[in-house]
Amino acid sequence: MAIELKKGRYGKFGGQYVPETLMTALIELEEAYGTAKSDPAFHKELDYYLRDFVGRENPLYFAERLTAKIGGAKIFLKREDLNHTGAHKINNSLGQALLAIRMGKRKIVAETGAGQHGVATATACALFGLDCVVFMGKEDIRRQELNVFRMELLGAKVVSVDKGSGTLKDAVNEALRYWVANVEDTHYILGSALGPHPFPEIVRDFQRVIGVETRRQIVEKEGRLPDAVVACIGGGSNAIGMFHPFIEDEGVALFGVEAAGSGISTGLHAAAIADGREGVLHGAYMYVLQDEDGFIKEAHSISAGLDYPAVGPEHCHLHEIGRVKYSSVTDAEALEGLKLLSKTEGIIPALESAHAIHFAAELAKEMDKDEIIVVCLSGRGDKDMQTVREAIGGVVE
Amino acid sequence: MKTVEKRIRECVAKGNKAFIPYMMAGDGGLDSLKDKLLFLEECGATAIEIGIPFSDPVADGEVIQRAGERALADGVTLRKVLDELVRFKGEVSVPLIIMTYLNPILAYGINSFIERCEKIGIGGLIIPDLPLEEDGLLRNGLEGTDIALIPLVSLTSSLERIVNIAKQAEGFIYAVTVNGITGVRNEFEDKLSAHLKRVKEESSVPVLAGFGISTSQQVEQLGAQADGVIVGSAIVDALHRDDLEVIRGLMRTCTMEINNSATS
Numbered sequence: 050m051a052i053e054l055k056k057g058r059y060g061k062f063g064g065q066y067v068p069e070t071l072m073t074a075l076i077e078l079e080e081a082y083g084t085a086k087s088d089p090a091f092h093k094e095l096d097y098y099l100r101d102f103v104g105r106e107n108p109l110y111f112a113e114r115l116t117a118k119i120g121g122a123k124i125f126l127k128r129e130d131l132n133h134t135g136a137h138k139i140n141n142s143l144g145q146a147l148l149a150i151r152m153g154k155r156k157i158v159a160e161t162g163a164g165q166h167g168v169a170t171a172t173a174c175a176l177f178g179l180d181c182v183v184f185m186g187k188e189d190i191r192r193q194e195l196n197v198f199r200m201e202l203l204g205a206k207v208v209s210v211d212k213g214s215g216t217l218k219d220a221v222n223e224a225l226r227y228w229v230a231n232v233e234d235t236h237y238i239l240g241s242a243l244g245p246h247p248f249p250e251i252v253r254d255f256q257r258v259i260g261v262e263t264r265r266q267i268v269e270k271e272g273r274l275p276d277a278v279v280a281c282i283g284g285g286s287n288a289i290g291m292f293h294p295f296i297e298d299e300g301v302a303l304f305g306v307e308a309a310g311s312g313i314s315t316g317l318h319a320a321a322i323a324d325g326r327e328g329v330l331h332g333a334y335m336y337v338l339q340d341e342d343g344f345i346k347e348a349h350s351i352s353a354g355l356d357y358p359a360v361g362p363e364h365c366h367l368h369e370i371g372r373v374k375y376s377s378v379t380d381a382e383a384l385e386g387l388k389l390l391s392k393t394e395g396i397i398p399a400l401e402s403a404h405a406i407h408f409a410a411e412l413a414k415e416m417d418k419d420e421i422i423v424v425c426l427s428g429r430g431d432k433d434m435q436t437v438r439e440a441i442g443g444v445v446e
Numbered sequence: 447m448k449t450v451e452k453r454i455r456e457c458v459a460k461g462n463k464a465f466i467p468y469m470m471a472g473d474g475g476l477d478s479l480k481d482k483l484l485f486l487e488e489c490g491a492t493a494i495e496i497g498i499p500f501s502d503p504v505a506d507g508e509v510i511q512r513a514g515e516r517a518l519a520d521g522v523t524l525r526k527v528l529d530e531l532v533r534f535k536g537e538v539s540v541p542l543i544i545m546t547y548l549n550p551i552l553a554y555g556i557n558s559f560i561e562r563c564e565k566i567g568i569g570g571l572i573i574p575d576l577p578l579e580e581d582g583l584l585r586n587g588l589e590g591t592d593i594a595l596i597p598l599v600s601l602t603s604s605l606e607r608i609v610n611i612a613k614q615a616e617g618f619i620y621a622v623t624v625n626g627i628t629g630v631r632n633e634f635e636d637k638l639s640a641h642l643k644r645v646k647e648e649s650s651v652p653v654l655a656g657f658g659i660s661t662s663q664q665v666e667q668l669g670a671q672a673d674g675v676i677v678g679s680a681i682v683d684a685l686h687r688d689d690l691e692v693i694r695g696l697m698r699t700c701t702m703e704i705n706n707s708a709t710s
Contacts, residue, residue, distance in 0.1 A: 070600040230626035343553025
């Protein structure tokens, strides 16, 4: 299929497939972002909050016991789990909240899967005194009860979405509907590198801080760039933020890890690059899990944050040109990764990040001891304790 | 001039307003599609908009979402709807307009989809998630066919966008009357009249108002400011409840204007 290339495209992926009602808001957002991007005052303000409120820069930590246990490449962890609110999501929420204020919009709508983006957005809204509505799938509300309470404590209104599968994709649908109806005074803080242009670019740019810091830190510690960088992929925001500053470095292999759920062959997974086809969802042309009639399939993953049936457009392009290698890790393997890191390093990772940990541990085995792997530890596992306990039957072996 | 536009112009020339009802294909069973279309035609529809159910209908409100869910539960797909339409091709004489989200068309294959629509004699396409910036995807393939790519303009569209959309418009312009999704509304924003007037000034094709129109009073109010109206949720709801009188009543309002203008 021939797709015309234009602005907001990553190769053939991306675009702006949204109702006309949203087009003016997207054009305004693009303009506002363009102005902010080249305004030193905007960066100064964002940097201030990232440092004094989020706690950046966070460490690049050498996982010495994990490395010794595996006996292969040296494994470093980028500690996004140490950010205020416990994950990388706050980087983007703060940036977009500041952008909304510049646009004169003091009402915010957001979607959330695991609740991390909802919590981060509710936090940014509390910080700046903005109104906040968060749409969350019914199934995710059940899985992430504490995050719902957290958002409410922060003053956000959490709206349960019972349509479709009651997960992230349905929450995005409702957030888009809400935005269409309230577009004149409301900004939509999209949480992943997804959606219509300019969202994938904005989210990537606000998450780039992960990769920018990592690049500097690894050179400080090891005197060179890493051989491999690993990150988990739902929509792909932590991964694109981590990968982007390394894309031109040919010697750095980049690995994206999708959620294979119960296994790719079972059909119960969230691995859109492994098993999806090109299509349009939520405003962008991407790899999408869909049936032969073009209906979007439900994604399945133990990790609510990866439970999305598509992958952001820039990742689709990086896959197509072969710059990033995408593979997948099952629920069971992710649980192993979570237990492994907890016991060897005293760090309980989020289930999302546990996918990357498992992959990196396997990769390290194949590599030499003087080689270096950096893993994006995108979030901490506190929010997942209930899910993990249920999954392993409450018994830690 | 494509047939849809011609029919609307004929209607307007007679002093009537165009009335385009929307129905969800397969809600209540695909085998009743033909009867429903014939019923809507008999009530005086100028054209009929046939909605294709989709898993993620972001532009639709509660009523149409639920109708879509019923159709999906019945296994209705774009392919099945087109197959059914082929079966009674020619028996419904008003133009049929397909309203579908983009992804089912991509899955079907753009070229195969257009070919199939031509074979059936489809008069127009409305694709709510295909704005001007992206519509080259279909526009090129539709050139030289009688299928109109019907654009939407919204209350948030800038004058510049309205001008650009109007330049490319075929069939008619679908003027969205609310900021929001489809569904019943009690009242419309004050600026709507000025908006419709502006769209009409810029457009060389007819302008029909739609989204949130559910009562005869609203049909009358908006019909007066446009070349006609599109009614969705109220029709879908009435068809679902089998309340055909409601539909007759709504449609009568559009044709009643002749009588009004004849006596005044």
